[in-house]
Amino acid sequence: MQDSINKYLSHIEQNRNFSAQTLRAYQNDLNQYLSFLITEGCRDFGNVTRVFLRRFLAFLKKQDYSKTTIARKLVSIRSLYKFLCREGILKFNPLENIRAPKRERKLPGFMSISEAETLLNLPGSNTLLGIRDRAIMETLYSTGMRVSELVGTDVTDIDFFNEVVKVKGKGKKERLQPIGNHALDAIRLYMDKRNSDSKALFLNNRGGRLTERSVARMLEKYVKKGGLSLNISPHTFRHSFATHLLDRGADLRSVQELLGHANLSTTQIYTHITTERLKQVYDKSHPRA
The missing domain is CATH 1.10.443.10 (Intergrase catalytic core)
Structure with a gap:
């Protein structure tokens, strides 16, 4: 699974023109997801089901992450799965029907x-x-x-x-x-x-x-x-x-x-x-x- 993540990160670094900060965020999100799957006893992306993903969402919520942060993490994971399916590594994207939590839109502060x-x-x-x-x-x-x-x-x-x-x-x-x-x-x-x-x-x-x-x-x-x-x-x-x-x-x-x-x-x-x-x-x- 780590090899698949590394391959994906290499792909977005070379082809997506992401900033260094965005690349670090994707790397951290995916490594956290990988760590969670291993803890849950899952060692193959092909064995990930919607049940695993809902458990991961519950885990993030329990860790007190904001809705915006959870939504961003799901974007990272969804992008990984799309890449793995496109490369023929996976045949099914378990994130297809899982919605991200609605983001909170806080009004930005400003000076007079x-x-x-x-x-x-x-x-x-x-x-x-x-x-x-x-x-x-x-x-x-x-x-x-x-x-x-x-x-x-x-x-x-x-x-x-x-x-x-x-x-x-x-x-x-x-x-x-x-x-x-x-x-x-x-x-x-x-x-x-x-x-x-x-x-x-x-x-x-x-x-x-x-x-x-x-x-x-x-x-x-x-x-x-x-x-x-x-x-x-x-x-x-x-x-x-x-x-x-x-x-x-x-x-x-x-x-x-x-x-x-x-x-x-x-x-x-x-x-x-x-x-x-x-x-x-x-x-x-x-x-x-």
Whole structure:
């Protein structure tokens, strides 16, 4: 069974253009599934029945995994079985009639415009780190890019003349993203001061490419300094970017493209945020609400 999993993982690594993070998630999900089957006395994927799968779902639920995580694990396992059937290793997919639990759709948190401005103004301009941190936050807020996309940005991806940045998104898909003057000015100042020939745009103290975790730690520092909500993360900039665009009249399709979402349904969650806020304004302000 381990050989089949390894063969499948090799296949998706070479042919599916998954990110390293997604590949790790698939590997962890499938190894957990394999471990469960072995514990249950099953040592051949051909012997797996729907009973085994329902036991596995019950096991995950007992481990307190969220519905979203369970659904993701089922996607990994379902994909494995499709591959094994396609390769002729299996004749039957036991997952065909098993549905994933309905995912919980939590409304993403976002900053108000004043909170965003407060955070952007916190880094000092008298140190290289302060100049870098300001450029990072301005870029996150100006483009709505994911933190993984931010740390993967190279100097050559910034087009100052056309005011766009080449964003390398999920599945190695690239898109050209507009970027505002505040972010471009902050990036230009940082590049003038950093004194490095590295191709990476944002660097750590040792001159290497910045990591996602380093950006999160940097942000935590400023959130505490500004006395803001402790729930603000790098991804909060992305949520705030989308919400503020919709609040100012941007259409949903345009926001979808700016966020790099493959499906409009993923972007539609932001309309719930703006609708909820309108309801609050209505309830508070209308004399007969």
